[in-house]
Amino acid sequence: MEEELNNHPKSSRRQFLKKGLVAGAGVAVGSSLVSAYFDSSASETGEKVKVLTTDGEIMEVDKGQLKLPRVSIEESHKGILGRKFVMVIDLGKCKNARKCVEACQKGHHLPKSQEFMKVYLLQDAEKTSPYWFPKPCFHCDNPLCVSVCPVGATYKRTDGIVLIDNQRCIGCKFCMTGCPYSTRVFAWKHYPEYDEDKEPYSPEASSPGKEGTVSKCDFCPDLIRVGKLPYCASACPMGVIYFGDVDEDTVTNGTETFQFSQLIRDRAGYRYLEVLGTRPCVYYLPPVDRQFPVDRGFNDLDESIKNRYKSTPYGEKHKL
Amino acid sequence: MENEQNSPIKEFAPQLERTSIQGYAWIIFLLAVIGWGVYAFIQQVTRGHDVTGMRDNVVWGVYIVNFIFFMGVSYAGALISGTLHLFHTAWRKPIIRMAEFITIISLLIGPGYILLCIGRLDKLYYLVLFGRIQSPITWDVIAISTDIFGCLIFLYLALLRDLSTLRDYENLQLPKWRKRVYKILALGYTGTPEQQMRLKRATDIMAAMVIAIAIIVYSVLAWIFSVTLQPGWHSTIFGPYFVIAAVFSGSAVLIIAMWLFRKVYHLEKYILKKHFVAVGVIMLVLAAFFGYFTFSDYLTKWYGSEKNDELLIQLLFKKFYWPFIISNYIGVLLPLIVVGIAKFRTITNITLTAVVVIIALWLNRYLIVVPTLESPYLPIQDSRPEWFDYGATWVEWSLTAAGIALFCLLFTLASKFIPVVQVSELQEEAKSEEVLV
Amino acid sequence: MILMKRAIKICLFLLVGGGAAFLPFPGQSQEKFDSSAKRESKMTLDYLCTSNDTVVLTANLSIKKENEVFVLENAAVVFFASAGSNIKTLGKVITNEEGIAVLTVPLINLPADKEGIITYTAKFNESEKYTAAEAFFAAKPAKIKLSFSIQDSLRYIKVDMSQKNSKSEEVAVGKETVLLYVPRLFSLLKIGEIALDENGTGSLEFPNDIIGDTLGNLNILARIEENERFGFVQGQHQINWGVPKQYYKAEVPSRELWTPIAPLWMIITLIIMLAGVWAHYVYAVYELIMIKLHHKKDKSSF
Helix, strand or coil: CHHHHHCCCCCHHHHHHHHCCEECCCCCCCCCCCCCCCCCCCCCCCCEEEEECCCCCEEEEEHHHCCCCCCCHHHHCCCCCCCCEEEEEECCCCCCCCHHHHHHHHHCCCCCCCCCCEEEEECCCCCCCCEEEEECCCCCCCCHHHHHCCCCCEEECCCCCEEECCCCCCCCCHHHHHCCCCCCEECCCCCHHHHHCCCCCECCCCECCCCCCEECCCCCHHHHCCCCCCHHHHHCCCCCEEEEEHHHCEEECCCCEEEHHHHHHHHCCECCCHHHCCCCCEEEECCCCCCCCHHHHHCCCCHHHHHHHHHCHHHHHCCC | CCHHHHCHHHHHHHHHHCCCHHHHHHHHHHHHHHHHHHHHHHHHHHHCHHHCCCCCCCCCCHHHHHHHHHHHHCHHHHHHHHHHHHCCCHHHHHHHHHHHHHHHHHHHHHHHHHHHHCCCHHHCCHHHHCCCCCCHHHHHHHHHHHHHHHHHHHHHHHHHHHHHHHHHCCCCCCCHHHHHHHHHHHCCCCCCHHHHHHHHHHHHHHHHHHHHHHHHHHHHHHHHHHCCCCCCCCCCCHHHHHHHHHHHHHHHHHHHHHHHHHHHCCCCCCCCHHHHHHHHHHHHHHHHHHHHHHHHHHHHHHHCCCHHHHHHHHHHHHCCHHHHHHHHHHHHHHHHHHHHCHHHCCHHHHHHHHHHHHHHHHHHHHHHHHHHHCCCCCCCCCCCHHHHCCCCCHHHHHHHHHHHHHHHHHHHHHHHHCCCCCHHHHHHHHHHHHHHC | CHHHHHHHHHHHHHHHHHHHHHCCCCCHHHCCCCHHHCEEEEEEEEEEEECCCEEEEEEEEEEEECCEEEECCCCEEEEEEEECCEEEEEEEEECCCCCEEEEEEECCCCCCCCCCCEEEEEEECCCCCECCEEEEEEECCCEEEEEEEEECCEEEEEEEEEEECCCCCEEECCCCEEEEEEECCCCEEEEEEEECCCCCEEEEECCCCCECCCCCCEEEEEEEEEECCCEEEEEEEEECCCECCCCCCCCCCCCCCCCCCCCHHHHHHHHHHHHHHHHHHHHHHHHHHHHHHHHHHHHHHC
């Protein structure tokens, strides 16, 4: 008897069960079952958000089905209590898939011409290797953009996130010149994508956008409040973007979770242009042991996006 | 009074009373330019700032350049008339009025360009309601409003005696309402010793204040740029540099105004060559200072090896080559040559130099604002040409022209309201000459 | 022999199920929908056996539409536990807006086969728009216990794994790998791994750089994952061995360039300068007023 307990034969059932699905077969068992299923009013609007499930599958969730709470403007000045957010970006894995850019644009109802997350092709020196550089807002601990705003439209919260209140913003664009990382974008005209968002405005959602105001990456506090990672972190197919609370020393990209201090120590994490003293909250892991060569980043790229990199040293060398 | 027959007012009365055909044509032309500017503005308001050439990297373009330029021009009055007043320089008398007018008018037009650059004009009052003290723009708002108020008071103090003269001159062929305005504005000034003393005290104080305020305002404007981290702006010299450049441009505008009014109103008797030379010398000294500051700034950027400084210098010498030469070489050397060498020192030459200087200084402001924004720390990687190559659109140029036209229009109208030369001073001179004779 | 029986059962099940798909269902003849227009639904079932004798079943229901996947909200998912022909309905849960239905079941009176394996099923019935979907998971219940000890000023965590045999006695389970986690904001952070010996016991020196809450409390989870026999098993315990978490909490908001309140020296400087300048303006206006009043006085004295 004891043997039976420990001696289970390996069967094809394991594989069968591991997938755990049987599709297409309805089994009429138990007349007590009444399938009272009805299609909810949250039917497909065509708007989709990509969410990473816990078993590594990327799913596109109908936007109407993913209801995110939106806090008031006053509430958005207070940070999420007891947290301090940090992002770690692994440059060794980035291949310019641009899923982060697209997911962010979808989630924030941005036109294609506005990018909160930008991917650069950088090359630090003549003989160093080029690398893809995804750059969100760094949510600096010494934010120059906040210091120069004349009306207090942008502010830093206790959880480290820097937000913009576009009801207060007068569009003077001083913050855009104040940011040394060219992070902020301006709405030069009214984009039709802004009208897609029918929910009340919240700085935590940075949506709907407004013509004549500044906006930027916001670390998606509305997603954090429901325990989800920001759009970019969820959407990256390579798991390049890690996000977490630095005070509990943990960052995750949805599939892997690391101790932040360990990750930075073991992988020599650094901050971009540290010498400027802005104390960014986004750390980069240098592209050691790359997973892809740089030119993989040009696969399946739109011509207009490919043209961006024409005047980079890499682009000129390879005559893009 | 028989003096009135020979009073200098008699000469100026025609200016105030009538406008010639050319005058009307000029005013209509200016109104047309301003009207076109209004149309451009409406385009901008309805279609969004997209119609300008500004994009996410070069967020400040021709509007801010014009703003700095006009603010700089306002120094003509502030520093020149203020300093000359305090030093009791004799030759200042005919030209002070023009300097003060230049100050006020450009102070009113300059901030208008900021309004053009603001994305949400309907929220403009937030600058006052929610102003943050830590922001250089708030410092600028406070400083400019203080400056406007101070210059208005200073101008009014300087106009007071002329207003009273105009009120007293009975032969003035003007509509009744205008005479009434003179009377109200003259504040009952009759030239009694006590009134004179009070006026003098107030003017002395305000002259000193105006100089101090002008320096502060322009330094604050410079700090808007220099406190950011942008390579090219983050320069410690910007405060004094902007002040010097401002007075420089102010003196050039003053020379042009002097020449124009001398021509149009036939003031050859009052505005003499020595005035042109005097202001020309001011222009020369300032050109030397300006050249020195510019050279110092660019030498430091060029010699040091910082990558972004190098990038900026390269941009200046490749893409912006001719503007750079005109603004920093020709704009500096021409005044030095023309005013410095006696042979070239004629009224026409000095005025032409002033025109070149104005253009050079406008280009200088452009070279300060735009190339830095085109060379940020993170390279601009965009395929849309207007995103990495700023080019002002017709809207921006139309509004620039409209601003200049508005300046000329307000100056013309002001000269029709008050004589462009300080008449009461001339009257006193004439009286004292009579006494002597 | 047992294997054969199991295999036959599954084949029959599939046949019946597959066959049933082609049988007309009561009421289906009234369907106006062409059943080929129905969208294909998909179900996954996650299983977790906790140390307080409960089982957590999580069903994920999604549908495929034109090569894109959507989650299905407001769908009724029914859970069963079965062993052979002994089927017990555990409950019905409606999926939430993320297509997830969760049911927690106490490990009491659940049908188990001779080896103690319980098969759990989550089922979604066919509806107007969507095909039916089903998912299985079979596992034996097991239990993981954590205990903590300090020896020679070193801290240890000890893990014991056991299962109930047919006599309802706890019997040790050996030679498995237990992973240790600490729950974090978005996920679980792995802090260690213990290989159980044949007695079902293992221990590990506790890492001393794990951050807990502000008092240093930690909630430790010990899990076996994706095990053939036991599925996912989890034990948890709280211990005060974490580094106390320090987070920024300003009593008085600091005065910096980027804070709502400006540095004191800025405010003072601004007030002094403004007061100084405007005082002079007031003086100048005063003199002007005096000029006017003087004139009035003069006039009245004539």
